[in-house]
Amino acid sequence: MYTLLYGFYKYVVQKDEFCVLILGLDNAGKTTYLEAAKTKLTKNYKGIHPSKITTTVGLNIGKIDIGGIRLNFWDLGGTERVAVFYYEESHAIIYIVDSSDRDRIDESKEIFDKMIASESLQGIPLLVLANKQDIPECMGVREVKPIFNKNAHLIGKRDCMVMPVSALTGEGVDEGIRWLVDCIKRNAYLRPPRNNQES
Template sequence: MFTLLSGLFKYLFRKDEFFILILGLDNAGKTTFLEQTKTQFNRNYKGLSLSKITTTVGLNIGKIDIGSVRLMFWDLGGQEELQSLWHKYYAESHGVIFVVDATDETRLEDSWRAFDEMIESEALVGVPILVLANKQDIQGCLKVDQIKSLFNQSAAKIGKRDCKIRGASALTGDGVNESIDWIVQCVERNVYRRPTNTGDTS
């Protein structure tokens, strides 16, 4: 009887687990976005001070639960020498959030090149991608349409996957909920890569 009840409990409370990569150049605001996401979706979470976050060297990990969905985030360093390690995580990922610093016009083309190289990987075929035009709270930043005009050069490589460019401010939280809602919808309906089921409700 206990085994039956235990199995029923695990079935009712199981979560579909999806792994989401957070990529982009250094200082784009990837870790700030991750911390803001954990703050908004994890009750009582008290993490890093957003104003004191420094450049990531290596990997930051985060987790949020939304209903029956669990998102596991891998926030990877964006320095040029670390970009060569991104591909090691592609095969296990279900979605990508590519963060662009909308205040740094001088490196916008570098950001697009990193994005363009990323989507060429066969390991990411069919994986939904959200391009986040970050730092929209700062006066004089590039707007979504300006960033879209450059990133649209990669349109032919995107294929049938879901892909969207939207604005946000990781620092203030504007656009974070909407971004996460979009990525959840995309990974849930994606037929190319199915979730990992877990009975862990913690």
């Protein structure tokens, strides 16, 4: 009886959990973006002021409950070389580009290409964010998109979207997460939620 009730309780209360890996060069705005997403999508969460965010050493984690599921975010410091160890466990990737930094766009694209070529990320939804759209001289999404779509054969058969965003003002932040939630749910047959994997 206890098992039955516990099973029912778990069925009602427990949310399917998915992991989203946030990648991009150092200074791209990954941590600022995660804070903006948590602030926009979590009731009563005030968030850390952007000016208080410092460069990430190691891993910063965050969670958002949305659309009946739980998203666990892994925000790695841009210089961390350990990202590959998270690939197998990730259900989606958010790749953040600093649209105001033309000098480092090629470097960012190189890292991106290496990442999407990885076998363990095949078929995983990919959201590319052209961040810092609030900066007047930045590259717009029309400029960033063709750069990151160049190697379409590597992107392969997966949901992929390039969106403009400003992590600082919050503009476009929730639209991206909502798009990703739909993709993750659709893709769950290929990469099931964490808590359901053993069954």
